[in-house]
Amino acid sequence: MVRNMNNLIIKVLVFSVVLSLLPLLVEISPIEYQGASLMAADDDKKKKKRRRTKLPSKKAQKILQQLQPLIEAEAWDEAVMLLTPMGNLESKFTSTDRSKMHYYFGYIYFSSEEYPKAEQAYKNLMKEEDSSDQERLGALYSLSQLSYIAEDYKQAINYLLEWMDLEENPSADSYSLLSTTYYQLQDFKKSKENIEIAIEMQESLDIPITRLVLDANGNPLVDENGNETGEREETGETRKGVAKENHYLLKMALFSELKQDLDILPIYEVLVQWYPKKQYWTQLSGLYGQQERSMDQMGALEAAYDDKLLDKQREFLALSQLLFMFENPRKAAEVMQDGFDQKIVKEEEKTLKALAQYWHASRELTKAKPYYQKAAKVSKEGELYIFLGQVHFGLDEFKEAREAIKQGIKKGKLKDEAAAHMLLGQVLFENQEWDLATESFRKCIDVAEDQFDVKKKKQKAKKKKVQDQARKWVTYTEGEEERVEALKLKRKFLGI
16 A cells, blocks of 8 residues: 555656656757766766867957856847858858857857757858867757757757766766656666766765855955855865756656555655755655554644745645644643634634644633634534533633533533533532532432443443433532532631
């Protein structure tokens, strides 16, 4: 059953993971293409023979200098107009110049989502004999992305494998793109192999730990305008890297597709720490629940609640129940009250009863009372009127307590009718209604006679205990009545 639940959780992610990876636009700037951003998957890969890099002509350099601000301002039309003369084969522009032009055309058209034009630009670049290795690598990677967007997944893989063969240090993102593309072709085995490489590369990195730079007084540094600079410095310590969010999701989706076992709990523990979202907290809570780690289950839900991520009634109910189970009725009540206030939790018998009981257990009787009243009215059983009577009794509201308990007894279906009559007798006793109190205690004795099964040892003992207590109350009530009446006569005689 646990495995089925896990599979259900993962399958929900499959569609969203693939969609989230579809618009894989260029994350590397073709203006300053750097190839890989992470370590190599194969440290023994030999360095490839590099093409000699040639500088653009002085005339082209002037155009490229004017191009930079247009690119930064995303003034695409003006940028295209500026570059176009470089493509004139009869001009003095070189093959190196034209390769720069095609590269920037590719970037411009890719950025403005004119994908066919971007593809043609990169293909033209590949034909230029003096294009640099850096440019050709960038063009190949972009062509793989463009093929992916065009849903030509086989061609995307071909471009990407060619790029990986030439690139000394393929990035984790490239393995992720390859994995996603294989996923689209339903080659889940190869997809899994590549996403695991991507995750391993990222998790094996040693990331420097930094801290905020403080002044001599221990305050954050500020600029001349008094604003914090946010400057940080390395502590000398490191932590292990963390993979991108979608990489973890794709891995889980692939294991589900391949029907292979995967302990997804550690993955969700990473997700909530680095990519905290409601769905991760609630799913982590559910996984803890499957392993009967109730305290952790509560902690995960409570973290989501504290971050204001919960938005469903069942989530508020689950958290409040766990808090109550771990003897924190006040927080349980506050969570439920918040759910009511936000109109997330509906006012129905089970929710009203829960909130009333949480406030009751917190000894907040005044707060518990209105919720018991509402719940008791809609309940088909009399139990909640008995609880309401207890609250009134605790607030010294004896008349209200008497009426509530009587309504509960009348409504019936009580779990312990004998106890209800005992409570009614105690209320009547406090209100000095001696005869009615004695009557209630005697009724308790009679009800207990039929309520408990004497053939069962525990019930037999409980019956005796209840009846003995009721008899003591009868005796005490009669004695108290005589004492009170005698005191009244004495005061009357003394004229007090």
